[in-house]
Amino acid sequence: MKSVLPTLLRRLVSPRPPAASRFPETIDLGGRSLPVVVRPHAAARRITMRLAPGGEAVRLTVPPRVSPTLVAAFLDRHAGWVRERLAGAPPLDLVAPGTLLPFRGGTLRCRHETGRRAARIEANGPGDHGLTVGGDPARFARRVRDALKREARGDLEAAVAGHAQAVGLAPRAIALKDTVSRWGSCTADRRLAFSWRIVMAPPFALDYLAAHEVAHFREMNHGPRFWALCRELCPDMDRGRAWLKSEGASLHRFRFD
Known part of the structure; x- marks a missing residue:
């Protein structure tokens, strides 16, 4: 019977790495979700956020190697700011004859x-x-x-x-x-x-x-x-x-x- 010891030892010494974390793709605004675009930037020292034109998405610029957990917490803290900006965002202009x-x-x-x-x-x-x-x-x-x-x-x-x-x-x-x-x-x-x-x-x-x-x-x-x-x-x-x-x-x- 083939021994399973070598396989067990390999698992103990080299455990399988966890699945790669991903940045949040949406922000929950309480009954509405908005797409989130995350852009790592080498020169960024902190997370900055702005609303895309027409309120179509939230854009984040983040420092390199920032954790997705930190980004998610940032979005949660600033959901109120996003709701306020959305309320005052002008609607996008639909292209039509005469535009x-x-x-x-x-x-x-x-x-x-x-x-x-x-x-x-x-x-x-x-x-x-x-x-x-x-x-x-x-x-x-x-x-x-x-x-x-x-x-x-x-x-x-x-x-x-x-x-x-x-x-x-x-x-x-x-x-x-x-x-x-x-x-x-x-x-x-x-x-x-x-x-x-x-x-x-x-x-x-x-x-x-x-x-x-x-x-x-x-x-x-x-x-x-x-x-x-x-x-x-x-x-x-x-x-x-x-x-x-x-x-x-x-x-x-x-x-x-």
Whole structure:
């Protein structure tokens, strides 16, 4: 009969590690729950919290290696603060015919035209554009979103290509998302992801974002060498970074569902 002693000894010496803890994904507000987006940040020294535009989610910035238990306790203590802010949060604007959207630093007026198949963007003047879409009026907002995503992909691919050539490395993939916690990301194998809403920002902000993520091809950190490379790729870096910090949240006030 095979002895079970070696197996028992291995279990005693090397116990199975507990399952990895996860940050809370929602906050209980007493009859209502709200999504929670947790973003660890290397420079954070304490937990900070803010409400996403329209009250769609709670965003937390936390120090590295903070415990999920501590985050859960923080949310529990500040549930009242969230309820107060929700009561005063302006509702999100549902995109509809006649909506005026920000677009490449200018404006984009959305129109519906019965019988039109393909969405079309036309320039009416400097910084003034019109977008005409057709199809089912109930899908108007989603068709506007799809048109913006196509424009965003074209702008981002062009900006990334220029910066990638400068660093001598090409991206593996470029994905578009609708994230509220970050404008872009880069993995160690050079897979990029961007919020498509960046197409509504001025071109200098989009260029900074593309340069920021491409700089991670060489420096997967936010140290001095990273920022030096980012500035080399995008000399107007400070203006783009400041715009996203002060104005970027406003691009999330529009609903496309």
